[in-house]
Amino acid sequence: MSALTFTLKSKPAQRVDMSPLVCQHLSGLSIAEISALTLQSGKLKLRVDELFTLTGSDTQDIVINNSADNLDFIGQDLDGGSITVNGDAGAYLAFGLKSGEIKVSGNAGLYAACEMKKGYLEIAGNAGDFLGAALPGNKMGMKGGTILVKGNVGERAGDHMRRGNILIEGNAGDYCGSRMTAGTIAVMGQTGRYLGYAMRRGTLLLWNQPKLSASFNDCGAHTLAFLPILFGSFKTLNSRFADASIAFNRVQRYAGDMSEMGRGEVLVKL
Amino acid sequence: MIINGVSIDATFAEAFPMKATRAIITAQNEKWAMISAQAMTGFATSVIACGCEGAIERVLDPSETPDGRPGVAIMIFAMGGKGLAKQLETRAGQCVLTSPTSALFSGIDGGIRIPLGKNLRYFGDGFQVSKQISGKRYWRIPVMDGEFLAEATTGQVDAIGGGNFLVLAESQPQALAACEAAIEEMRKIPNVIMPFPGGVVRSGSKVGSKYKSLGASTNDAFCPTLKGMTKTDLSPEIESVMEIVIDGLTKEDIDKAMRVGIQAVCDLGAANGIKRISAGNYGGKLGPFHFHLQEIMA
Numbered sequence: 001m002s003a004l005t006f007t008l009k010s011k012p013a014q015r016v017d018m019s020p021l022v023c024q025h026l027s028g029l030s031i032a033e034i035s036a037l038t039l040q041s042g043k044l045k046l047r048v049d050e051l052f053t054l055t056g057s058d059t060q061d062i063v064i065n066n067s068a069d070n071l072d073f074i075g076q077d078l079d080g081g082s083i084t085v086n087g088d089a090g091a092y093l094a095f096g097l098k099s100g101e102i103k104v105s106g107n108a109g110l111y112a113a114c115e116m117k118k119g120y121l122e123i124a125g126n127a128g129d130f131l132g133a134a135l136p137g138n139k140m141g142m143k144g145g146t147i148l149v150k151g152n153v154g155e156r157a158g159d160h161m162r163r164g165n166i167l168i169e170g171n172a173g174d175y176c177g178s179r180m181t182a183g184t185i186a187v188m189g190q191t192g193r194y195l196g197y198a199m200r201r202g203t204l205l206l207w208n209q210p211k212l213s214a215s216f217n218d219c220g221a222h223t224l225a226f227l228p229i230l231f232g233s234f235k236t237l238n239s240r241f242a243d244a245s246i247a248f249n250r251v252q253r254y255a256g257d258m259s260e261m262g263r264g265e266v267l268v269k270l
Numbered sequence: 271m272i273i274n275g276v277s278i279d280a281t282f283a284e285a286f287p288m289k290a291t292r293a294i295i296t297a298q299n300e301k302w303a304m305i306s307a308q309a310m311t312g313f314a315t316s317v318i319a320c321g322c323e324g325a326i327e328r329v330l331d332p333s334e335t336p337d338g339r340p341g342v343a344i345m346i347f348a349m350g351g352k353g354l355a356k357q358l359e360t361r362a363g364q365c366v367l368t369s370p371t372s373a374l375f376s377g378i379d380g381g382i383r384i385p386l387g388k389n390l391r392y393f394g395d396g397f398q399v400s401k402q403i404s405g406k407r408y409w410r411i412p413v414m415d416g417e418f419l420a421e422a423t424t425g426q427v428d429a430i431g432g433g434n435f436l437v438l439a440e441s442q443p444q445a446l447a448a449c450e451a452a453i454e455e456m457r458k459i460p461n462v463i464m465p466f467p468g469g470v471v472r473s474g475s476k477v478g479s480k481y482k483s484l485g486a487s488t489n490d491a492f493c494p495t496l497k498g499m500t501k502t503d504l505s506p507e508i509e510s511v512m513e514i515v516i517d518g519l520t521k522e523d524i525d526k527a528m529r530v531g532i533q534a535v536c537d538l539g540a541a542n543g544i545k546r547i548s549a550g551n552y553g554g555k556l557g558p559f560h561f562h563l564q565e566i567m568a
Contacts, residue, residue: 144402163402182400201399225373225419226401226410228338233404263399 003084004034004059006052008066014042015090016051018064019073023081023100026059034059069109075102078119091128094121097145107151111135116164118145122238129154129173132166142166142183148239155192158185161202167234167241177204180264184230188240199257199264205230206268207246216256221270223250271564275540276547278532278563283434284551285559288317288347289354290429290519292327292377293386295366296341300329306369307342310361314346315466318475318486322348322357323431323517325463336375337419343377345463347431347517354426355384362420363390370415376406378425387411387420430559433516433524436474436492436548437535442510444543446470449512451538452531462518462527471513474550489550508545521559529566536567 006021017040026034035049048054056063060081064074067087074090075083079098088106097116107125113132127149132142133156141160152170159175161183171189178194180202191210205227231247240246251267271278295310297303307326314324324346335341346361348354366374367390374387391398391409399410400422407422437452439445453469456462464470479487490496491503492511504511514531518524538544549563 184401203399203401222416224410224417225337225339226403226408226417229336229408229419230401230403232336232338263397265399 001058002056003061003063004054004056005063005065006048006054008052008064008068008071011068012041012046012051012070014044015070015072016041016046017073018071019076021048021062022075022078022083023060023062024079026062029059031057067106069107072109078102088125094119097121110154113142113147115140116142116145116147120146120148122148124150126151126170127153127157129156130159131157132161132164133157133159140181148237148241150239152189158183161185167237167239169240177202177264186241188246196257196264196266198260200261201263203264204266206266209268210266212254212266213257215259216254216266217258219253219255221250221252224267225249227251271567273536273567276536276544278567279546279548280564281549282551282554282563283432283528283549283561284554284557285430285432285524285561286557287559288349288429288431288517289351289426290345290347290517291354291358291384291424291426292343292345293358293362293424294330294335294341294343294375294377296335296337296339296373296375297369298339298371300340300342302369302371303340303342304329306366306372307344309365309369311344311346312365317347317349317431321353322346323463323465324361325465325469327460327463328457337373339373345377345517347429347463347465351382351384351426358424359385359389362386363393367393367411367413367418367420373419375421376424378427381425381427383423384426386422386424388422390420427519429517429519430521430524431517432557433518433528433559433561434513434550435528435532435563436511436513436550437544438504438508438511438546438548440507440509440543440545445510445512448535448538448542448544449514451534452514455530455534456514456516456527459523459527459530461520461523462516464514464516466515469514471515474511474513477552503548505545513550524561525566528561532563532567
């Protein structure tokens with residue numbers, strides 16, 4: 001059984017809500033039935049086969065080819081199975097992801113992995129602002145699982161993050177880890193201003209010294225036993241994070257944000 | 271049955287169902303992992319008075335431990351899950367948390383989850399940090415030498431305690447040498463511990479006593495100095511008897527440990543003063559697991 005493949009005929013004029021095209025919703029449907037599903041695009045409802053050419057039949061293995069940056073909500077609430085996106089993804093990629101994996105070969109827009117619960121998201125390019133964050137007004141962002149971004153991420157990555165890992169091979173924008181409740185964000189590249197702004201708990205693991213706010217206090221240099229275990233858990237990833245030579249257990253520890261609960265930490269490689 | 275001049279009695283060891291768990295202690299080096307493990311499994315020879323039976327299972331190579339440091343696997347056995355959890359937590363708190371550079375991990379992935387570092391975290395007084403990695407929760411507890419890392423839970427499984435055999439020899443040094451040889455081989459078998467000091471018991475017991483307050487007392491039938499005073503089980507040339515007690519996760523594990531242990535004793539043979547191998551039982555009415563010596567050595 002080959003992967004159920006949606007090949008975009010041409011980039012749509014309006015943004016498209018792709019949330020109906022997830023494994024659990026398509027399970028048991030024939031190609032004809034899937035073709036007849038409608039997707040919201042602007043104020044229009046378009047049939048799937050108006051936008052895409054469909055091939056294959058395995059609804060647990062979905063491929064979206066020629067994907068564009070205005071295809072929103074790809075993989076929303078995905079609960080098992082896999083979605084491979086060849087090209088860019090729009091906003092709210094993997095929104096509320098419950099389990100399974102989503103891989104994007106290009107860039108992703110705003111709010112990727114927003115309120116993600118479990119599973120795995122891999123973005124080969126860059127991700128927009130609010131990666132793994134909560135919806136505006138909500139208090140809980142990402143609650144579990146792992147996000148790997150091979151490029152850079154925008155501002156407010158991990159805003160209100162509650163649990164799980166965000167791994168960034170590139171740089172992170174301003175306010176990385178803002179209002180974090182817990183979880184781990186690792187950034188191999190540079191970080192922007194206001195790192196960990198109002199974070200309560202959680203870990204920001206950095207390869208490069210950040211510019212920290214005055215509300216982060218230096219706790220000194222330490223060898224931490226949990227780091228080898230954390231790096232060990234990345235071994236199976238298709239990432240530089242899997243490379244044993246990049247792992248370290250000796251860090252400078254900063255505690256903050258002291259203007260909030262102050263139980264969070266910024267660990268910087270020594 | 272006679273092996274190398276050693277007579278194997280047509281009897282059996284009688285064992286009981288227990289609950290068991292395993293924990294992995296790591297440290298900066300093997301010396302300190304061992305110190306912590308020895309403390310944690312100290313005073314854990316018999317459930318009769320210690321509350322549990324525990325011992326070091328084996329030394330672990332750094333490649334086998336979760337944090338890549340030298341480690342030691344210990345196992346603890348108790349009569350019930352509640353008692354086991356209490357003993358584990360108390361011992362972890364007093365013997366591992368306190369031990370320099372130590373970290374503590376689960377040694378059994380399945381089974382019923384019982385607290386390991388889950389409640390020790392409160393020692394952190396609010397400064398403790400939780401990390402969930404690959405589905406396992408760890409607690410980072412700030413301590414004076416840095417951080418104590420402990421996995422939140424470990425697995426509790428059904429197990430068997432009380433497998434045993436007796437070594438009957440012409441002299442005390444010969445009995446001890448045979449037991450030492452047996453223990454050396456038995457320690458290579460996974461999933462078993464020999465909880466008594468050095469793995470050897472010299473004070474095997476029988477059920478009951480002439481004193482009302484005691485539930486167990488010396489096994490007079492196997493005491494060589496009482497040969498002329500009691501209904502002895504010893505022939506005139508036997509001058510010393512020692513016992514090896516084995517707790518294991520399964521009957522097969524104990525079978526295997528008994529086999530290699532008895533074989534090591536028999537390898538020394540009659541030429542080294544070893545005359546008989548026997549076993550302790552209560553007539554087969556108390557423990558559901560019977561380890562027949564001759565079947566094991568067949």
